[in-house]
Structures are given as structure tokens and as C-alpha cells.
Amino acid sequence: MIRVLIVDDEKIVRKGMISFMPWEEFGMSVVGEASNGEKALEFLETNKVDLLITDLSMPVMSGIELMGEVSKKFPHIQIVVLTLHQDFEYVQQALRVGAIDYIAKTELEKEQFEDVLSRIVSLMDQKDSLKRNLISEEKVEEANELVVLYSLNLQRDEAKLEPTLLKRAFEADIGIWYWTDILEKEKVSVLEGLSKMDPTLEYALISFQDLKGMDRKSILQLIRGYQKSGLFYDFDPSLPFQVVQSEDVLVKKDKREAKQDLIKMKEKWLSGEWIYDDTVFARMCYELKSMRMPPIRLTRFFYSLTDEWNRLYSRILPEPIIIEDFLSSWFHFEKWLRDTREIIKVINTKTPFSDEIHDSIMKAVTLAQQMIDQPLTAGEIARKVNMSSSYFSQCFKEIVGQTYTDYLREIRIERAKEYLRNSSKTIQWISEKVGYNDEKYFSRLFREHVGVLPSEYRKIVP
Incomplete structure (x- = not known):
């Protein structure tokens, strides 16, 4: 509640303001009145006041003199002056001394009460905020x-x-x-x-x-x-x-994660080892936290990973794995990781393969991503993950939901789209980067799966 003291040598003005203005509607209460500056100072010595509304032309002590004393002894009190229209120069002086506003006595009509008090409260808030900032500046440095x-x-x-x-x-x-x-x-x-x-x-x-x-x-x-x-x-x-x-x-x-670190980190999270080994999972969480990526970058990083996880388990997932747009802390993020790990563990039990086989297929997926510019056949990938070619093909299709050849073609087309959207590299350069040395073959394949040639796709995407 804003405590108000009204000072004016005309009793009818004081009583009129106290009786007719809607103080309470604006969080105000008139705690006192005085007929001149000296009586006002006596009141202030023993009572708490937040706002002083004072006339300028008064006997014994003028409003300007009262303002000077109040500013010295009670600097927290804000001041509004009462005046007549002909006192304009006097008002200007009062504003320079520190008044936040003035009320022309001709304004004191019922239909203007709300406007007057609303304006005063707003100005008080502004002045109070400024004072607090100045006080804050002094105290912070100490x-x-x-x-x-x-x-x-x-x-x-x-x-x-x-x-x-x-x-x-x-x-x-x-x-x-x-x-x-x-x-x-x-x-x-x-x-x-x-x-x-x-x-x-x-x-x-x-x-x-x-x-x-x-x-x-x-x-x-x-x-x-x-x-x-x-x-x-x-x-x-x-x-x-x-x-x-x-x-x-x-x-x-000042710590910044290097691009190479992010690539290596993504490779680890695309492998399946962390899903089945508690020690590996704990170590990877520790390494990830140590990088201290900005939260928004961390979220984006795992957006791309959830896309891969969803593609990998699309056939057996009851619903897609999602990451929230906003996670307030690492505590909540790590809980999301643990929950996601449990979801993947559960869905993996729906296939007739061991954890080791799941881990090998995940490694194959990671290799396909890493070596996307190389013509790796299913047999070559199978040897790299220590599986026979036929058994690898069977397991890959059962777990991923599509053949290795179809999966490889899909990720190559998606990578090509990224290059087309985000670079001005030639079609030949992009073709080679996604594992196709023949630009014409790549363009024909791209059109079969996307519906337009690479050059046309680049023009239509934003």
C-alpha cells in the first residue's frame, strides 16, 4: 500500500482530495494531511510516508522549500506537486528539484481522478525502478x-x-x-x-x-x-x-567443443554398446556432460540422433522416440537418456537376437554413416563387424526393417539433400561425397526417390 501525505493550506482542497479520489483502487491510502511545510515535516518525523502531494504556494514554508528538506531527510519519499495553471514556471522548478509529476487543481474533477492516480502510480514505479538500479550498481561492486x-x-x-x-x-x-x-x-x-x-x-x-x-x-x-x-x-x-x-x-x-569431437561423440551414440553396458553408458554420459555444450546445441545434437534411432527401430517402435524442445537441466536430460535406453532395451527383446548381434548391427549402421562416400557392400560391412554375409543380411533386415542396400541408398539420398540445401557445391562433387562416382546415375537415382533432379531440388527447397 502506498502511504500518502497531502499538504495544502486550503482545507477544502485537502478534504476534497481525501474524500473523493479513489485511492484504494490504486493501492494507496492517505495517512495524513498538513496545512504547511513545517507541519508536514513534523508529521514525517513520526510517520511512514511513500508519496508526498504538496501545494507550491503556502505560508510559513513553500512547497519548493518543503521539497528540499524532504529530499535531504527522506530521500525515499516521492513527490507530486499541486498547482494552478499560472504557476507554470514554479512547476518547472519543482520538477527540476525532484517532483515526479504535478496536478493542476483544475484537473480535480471526478471524471479525471482515475487518470491522475493511474499516472502517478506509473511514474512512481518508474522512479522506484531507477533508484533500485542505482542502488544495485553501488552494492554489486562492493x-x-x-x-x-x-x-x-x-x-x-x-x-x-x-x-x-x-x-x-x-x-x-x-x-x-x-x-x-x-x-x-x-x-x-x-x-x-x-x-x-x-x-x-x-x-x-x-x-x-x-x-x-x-x-x-x-x-x-x-x-x-x-x-x-x-x-x-x-x-x-x-x-x-x-x-x-x-x-x-x-x-x-571459454570452453568450446571441436567439430571433430562432436563427430566422434555422435559415432559413439549411434553404436549400440551404451545400450547394454552400464559402465559404457556412464562413461559416455560423463564425457558428454564434460563438453558442456550450450543446452540448445545439445538438444539439436540429440534431435539428429533420435532421427537415426527412430529409423533404425521404426518397424518395432510402438511410437517414435522424441526429445522435448526444452529441458531445464542436465538432471532432466540424463533422465530422458536413461528412459530412452530402457525403451530401446525393451524393443530389442522383441527380436530373436542377442545383445551382441544388436550391437554388431548398430556398429554396421555407424560404419555406413561414417563411410558413406565409399562403395561398401553388405559383405564388406559384414566382415568389419565379424559376421557372415548371409547372417548379417538377415539380421540387418530383421532389426532395421529394411535391407542394408535400401538403408544405404536412403542415407545417401538424405545426405545429398543436406549438401544441396546447405552448400553451393557442384552435383558431381555431391555425387562423389555420397558414394556415387557417376553423376548421371546419381541424378537418375535421386529423381526416382525424390521426384526431381538434384539441380531442381536445390531450386525449390528454401
Whole structure:
């Protein structure tokens, strides 16, 4: 509630404003009135006030003089001036001294009350926000510790906090609030408040240490940058409050995964070894997490893998394996991986082959992807995975749902489409890159399966 003090030497003006303006509708309450500046200061000494509405022309102490005293002694109080139209120059002076707005007494008619109060509340919010930012800038640069509250549910409208949980907090960005001098009991209060909220809404309370020598801009970049990547990997719902060293965040921020690392990682996840061996699965999860890919890149990376898994198991999957567009943390992502692993394990039991055979077929699929530019026959691939040619062909068709030849042709056409969409390379170059040395044969094959020649496909795709 905004507490208001009205100061005017005309009693009828004071009583009229108190009685007729819809204060409560705008979260306001008139807590006092005074007939001049001196009485107003006496009232302020013993009462809490947020907004002072004062006339400019008063005996004993003018409105301008009152504003000067209030600005010195009660800087948190915001001021609106009352005036007549002929006092325009006086109003300009009042605005320069610090008033946020003025009310012309001729405006005080019933149909304008709502407009006046609405305007004042809006201006108070703007001024209060500016003050908080200035205070924040001073305190951030002096802080040795910064306690930051992150929302992990930014894509949900429900991800809102009760104002009581954010007392004395500053907002750094959407879904990020921080305290420069939070007390231990306040931390406990915030954590208790969060625990009572909807359990599907997740928040992380992080204490950043070792901030000495960092200016406000660097600190805000740190906590915003941590939200984009570090928070995803560090969040643990069993640890509602965590301590993070700022130096560690900065080091991790500079780490970038190499393209070659991604290729090798994709090869591993396309093999079947991780499905049946717990140790291999744990090691691969650790390696993947250590790369600390930005969450959006990690999601895209596994989009392509789920496409391959779905193609591989399309015949026996009850429904396609999907990855959500938004996963709030590594904790949830790893759970998705474990669930996916169990799904594949279950569907593999529907075929009459051992885990070793499934693993060999998955290795064959990986080799086909890796050596797509080479003319590998089914017999050559069978030898590479230590299987006889006939048994390999039988197992491949049973597990994958199509012959090795059909599968190889399909992935080659799909790779050619990627080259046509994303490069300006010649048709001959693309043909060779997908395992066909004869450009004419490749073009004819492409048209049979896509419906248009490669050159025409390049023109019609976006």
C-alpha cells in the first residue's frame, strides 16, 4: 500500500482530495494531511510516508522549500506537486528539484481522478525502478558474495514468484533475481517459500563467490552467462542451495567443443554398446556432460540422433522416440537418456537376437554413416563387424526393417539433400561425397526417390 501525505493550506482542497479520489483502487491510502511545510515535516518525523502531494504556494514554508528538506531527510519519499495553471514556471522548478509529476487543481474533477492516480502510480514505479538500479550498481561492486535466484521454467507463464520471496532483491534479467547483502534467515525464508510452490516449477539459489575486482557490468554478465549454460549442468534438485566459484564459471565459459569431437561423440551414440553396458553408458554420459555444450546445441545434437534411432527401430517402435524442445537441466536430460535406453532395451527383446548381434548391427549402421562416400557392400560391412554375409543380411533386415542396400541408398539420398540445401557445391562433387562416382546415375537415382533432379531440388527447397 502506498502511504500518502497531502499538504495544502486550503482545507477544502485537502478534504476534497481525501474524500473523493479513489485511492484504494490504486493501492494507496492517505495517512495524513498538513496545512504547511513545517507541519508536514513534523508529521514525517513520526510517520511512514511513500508519496508526498504538496501545494507550491503556502505560508510559513513553500512547497519548493518543503521539497528540499524532504529530499535531504527522506530521500525515499516521492513527490507530486499541486498547482494552478499560472504557476507554470514554479512547476518547472519543482520538477527540476525532484517532483515526479504535478496536478493542476483544475484537473480535480471526478471524471479525471482515475487518470491522475493511474499516472502517478506509473511514474512512481518508474522512479522506484531507477533508484533500485542505482542502488544495485553501488552494492554489486562492493559485494564479495552474490546470491542469485534463477527460474528454470522461463518458457512457462506459471513461473512467477510471490513478491514476499523477493524482498530487497534486484532483477538482473527475466527469471534472474539477486541479493547483494542477503541474511542467512532470508536465504532460509526464500528456500522455504520455494518448497511450498508448485513442484513442477523449479528454481535454483546460487551463491557466487570471489567477486573481488569485478565491476557491475562484469558481474551481471557472469550471472546472465551462467544462466545460459553453467546452470543447466550444475543444477541438482536435491541441492536447493549451491555455491559456485566465479573463476570456475569464467573458465568453463571459454570452453568450446571441436567439430571433430562432436563427430566422434555422435559415432559413439549411434553404436549400440551404451545400450547394454552400464559402465559404457556412464562413461559416455560423463564425457558428454564434460563438453558442456550450450543446452540448445545439445538438444539439436540429440534431435539428429533420435532421427537415426527412430529409423533404425521404426518397424518395432510402438511410437517414435522424441526429445522435448526444452529441458531445464542436465538432471532432466540424463533422465530422458536413461528412459530412452530402457525403451530401446525393451524393443530389442522383441527380436530373436542377442545383445551382441544388436550391437554388431548398430556398429554396421555407424560404419555406413561414417563411410558413406565409399562403395561398401553388405559383405564388406559384414566382415568389419565379424559376421557372415548371409547372417548379417538377415539380421540387418530383421532389426532395421529394411535391407542394408535400401538403408544405404536412403542415407545417401538424405545426405545429398543436406549438401544441396546447405552448400553451393557442384552435383558431381555431391555425387562423389555420397558414394556415387557417376553423376548421371546419381541424378537418375535421386529423381526416382525424390521426384526431381538434384539441380531442381536445390531450386525449390528454401
